[in-house]
Structures are given as structure tokens and as C-alpha cells.
Amino acid sequence: MPQALAPTSVPVTVNAEKCIAHKGCTVCVDVCPLDVLAIDMVKGTAYMKYDECWYCMPCEQDCPTGAVEVSIPFLLR
Ligand code: SF4
Ligand code: SF4
Incomplete structure (x- = not known):
């Protein structure tokens, strides 16, 4: 799996x-079936580890808390 290099x-x-x-x-890490989310222990926030x-x-x-935002690509909508 490619590591997500550019978080933006x-x-x-x-x-x-x-x-x-x-x-x-x-919660978000636990529910993701692909296990692509992780917790950044230094920042204390979740992030997308794998793209x-x-x-x-x-x-x-x-x-x-409504912190997660999934941006569905145009072609999949
Ligand atoms: S983004 Fe943060 S607050 Fe939201 S489910 Fe993930 S770990 Fe919890
Ligand atoms: S939308 Fe993406 S990141 Fe969120 S749970 Fe599903 S596969 Fe994981």
C-alpha cells in the first residue's frame, strides 16, 4: 500500500x-475496514496513513466530533 506522503x-x-x-x-481507526487511518501520537490527532x-x-x-471529512472523487459520485 503506498504511504500517503502529501497529507493535503x-x-x-x-x-x-x-x-x-x-x-x-x-473510533475512525477502528471502523475503517482498510486500516488506512492511524493516530499521530505526537499531534494527538487521527490522520490518513495510507492513501x-x-x-x-x-x-x-x-x-x-465530526472531525473526519471524506472527499469523494468526482468520478465516483
Ligand atoms: S477523527 Fe479523532 S475524534 Fe474523530 S473518530 Fe477519529 S480519533 Fe476520534
Ligand atoms: S471512507 Fe475510507 S478511510 Fe473512511 S472508513 Fe472507509 S475506507 Fe476507511
Whole structure:
């Protein structure tokens, strides 16, 4: 799986202001069937570790603070 090198261009972004991973939340990481999300322990926020996504949406839907935003590519809409 290719590592996501440019965090601004990956399909799933996490709003660092809203993310409460530093309080122990791992919901988005847990629900992702592809295991492409991870917690950045230094920043205390979730992020897209691997640029691979099914656009299945549970990460965005289940995040308790609405921090996750999935950008569905135009061709898949
Ligand atoms: S949309 Fe699905 S595959 Fe993509 S990051 Fe969220 S849970 Fe994982
Ligand atoms: S579910 Fe939301 S608050 Fe929890 S770790 Fe993921 S982005 Fe952060």
C-alpha cells in the first residue's frame, strides 16, 4: 500500500481542532475496514496513513466530533 506522503492531497482529512484522539478516541481507526487511518501520537490527532480508500464513510459518520471529512472523487459520485 503506498504511504500517503502529501497529507493535503489524501481523500480523508481530519480537522485537528475537532479531533479528540488525544483523549483516547480511536473510533475512525477502528471502523475503517482498510486500516488506512492511524493516530499521530505526537499531534494527538487521527490522520490518513495510507492513501487507499473505499469511500464507505463510517469514519466520517461515526466520528463523535465530526472531525473526519471524506472527499469523494468526482468520478465516483
Ligand atoms: S471512507 Fe472507509 S475506507 Fe475510507 S478511510 Fe473512511 S472508513 Fe476507511
Ligand atoms: S473518530 Fe474523530 S475524534 Fe476520534 S480519533 Fe477519529 S477523527 Fe479523532
